[in-house]
Amino acid sequence: MRRFNRDQRFLKDSRVLRRIVDYAELKPDDVVLEIGAGTGNLTVLLSERCRKVIAYEKDRELASMIPKKENIEVRAEDFLKSDPPEFNKIVSNLPYSISSPVTFRMLELEFERAVLMYQKEFAMRMIAKPGTKDYSRLSANVQRFFEVELLEIVPRTAFFPRPKVDSAIVRLTPKKERDPVFLELTGKIFRCRRKSIMNNLRGTVICGIKGEEIAERLDEKILRKRAEELEVEDLKRIARLIERMRCEN
Template sequence: MNPSEVAAILSELGAAPAKSRGQNFLVDDRVADRQIEYAELSPQDTVLEVGPGLGMLTGRLADKVEKVVAIETDAKLAAYLADHLPSNVELIEGDALAVEFPRFDRFVSNLPYSISSPIMFKLLEHSFDKGVVMLQKEFADRLVARPDTDDYSRLTVNVYYRAECRLLEKVPRSRFWPVPKVDSAIVELVPRAPPFHVIDEKLFFRLTEALFQNRRKKIGTVLRMRSIITAEQKVRLPYMDLRVEALSPEQIGELANSIVELRMG
């Protein structure tokens, strides 16, 4: 599907790419074919796709697996898909952030830029075998970032705790229509058991969020400011004079466990 074909279909639908939703349509069949290869699909798989657009990936997925569940929030695109997709595609018209995800084996999507972060957090609450996701390159860089880099973030730590993440390839912006201002990247996600133990996951995620919201402040200052610890507890905890960007995910987990143990006495 080339840019002229996409533009013609949208015109016929009386639709236009929504900048507010980050709608940029993949127009390179070779990239879509590689995404299918990366997904390593099995005939019995159920695949979840968020933001199918005009079905560039959806049809390819349907040819390979038992069932595809595609969630599309745009009513005009959903109507088009309903008329053009095979019978093994279940189309859900709705907001993927509000819709309850069904059971699925693999997640294959070109995610709209505007919902990438919340969808990733929602995705990792579910059990599945593998994800192959097209994301904004800058967002993808955050997923695989190392400590002591600008891209290292709450997202990095939370995803690392839930899954192995690997950047598969960079996709130039010219492969989309309309042409976005940034490049994209295809990322592989493979869920796994956490690589380190935390006593209280709720505290671990709360701690991670608080520290990265104040990443330029020393850890001890943030924990006191957020009333996570007392002044007396501060002197008994590690890493208080460091900033969060200097800590590995494992060290953040260690800190969370130390806080729990202090509270338990």
Template sequence: MSAPRDQHFLVDQRAVEKIAGFVDVSGRRVLEIGPGEGVLTRALLDRGATVVAVEVDPALVEELEFLFADEIAEGCLQLVPGDATKVDFPPFDIVVANLPYSASSKITFRLLESGFEVAVLMYQKEFARRMIARPGKPGVGRLSVMVQTYASVKPLLELSPNSFRPKPQVRSWVVRITPHEPPYPLADRGVYADVVRVLFSYRRKTVRKALRSGKDAFAPEAIERAIAGLPDDLLQLRPEDLSLEEFALIANRMSGCLHDELPARG
């Protein structure tokens, strides 16, 4: 079967076994996004998982229904046709998936909002590197800040294009994502997400100018009120130079909170 656009089937069986074994899935409900031809699905089922597989391609759904007819009848596998950026997810505990490159960001943010115990996910290598770029360091961006605010990320495995059919033009990383509470108090998580988005939309500007450019997200009076409550040295920084604590402070000021003073930058 030929691969749909943007889908690269994992054909390296040793990699499949490693990915399926990175977390204990026995007796757990595992969400798999983009099961493709079902090689990872089979490995998860063999380890005792109940799999919820979300597949956007109707031809692949039909093929999976045929290949896994017994498992579907037994209730071990639930196929969910649809786009993983939009379709409702049935209840799940763990995520194990080879994500489509073009939807990696949207799906990752959706998963973090949905909540899960642990995820083992495959990404394009450069995308995964951005996820672990430390705030205040080169390469940091909206993805880095949002993921690290709500989860820890650990690289587990690197795969070459030879592990896939058809071969992608890039290398891939498999990472473990473990959710945690934000390291600093957030008055409003929605405001925090908007602040991070706005600041990185104007990443070459200072924080002061970037906030004032964010009139699509915040009322001008709210922006000016927040700026008045923030340290001047912070307002002169660029967004890529901020720590997670400083992002939290800016968002809390935008939410109207006036506590959580920052220590002086060292």
């Protein structure tokens, strides 16, 4: 009998599988990227509703179990180390351990919509509001670059082997904006999210600008706040300030 590693959880509830496909609102010409395809139970359903499925599954034994169909392209490799071909939608039951790197990788990709299964705790962090315990760099960046919808909570009983936690289906719609300054800013000031912005800026450099110089141009109220208290709009204003300072240099 095959032994599953700790990160392998297969969605066995056919009703949930079909709802995931429905949430993606697939069209006949869509090309769907699937990450962590497992044995292909979701892959096959997707293939019935779109032109092509590009299914990533780095476990070669599992990849070999994905049904062979003309419109399913199986890639037995690590998605995070790959350069995926062109696609327009992402639909996946993600392995828990790669939720964060996959989500941040998606910021670099162009697509119309993503429907993803995450661990419930991770999904709650994605929609968390400033000032709450779950608000983080993840929350700020997901809300900056995507419209985020938590569609449903999926109980642990829907999976095999059964995990110790529930999951959640999330739909992400890109805002079609690029903001590398925002990304670097949040990477620096959320390192210690409970420290004040002043303390997080001290001794750091963001996009070539010293943190102390940025602090001199910020309102005292902002400097006294902690990163976990800043609204996305506050962070966007700081990012725009840094852009102006770069132009001045």
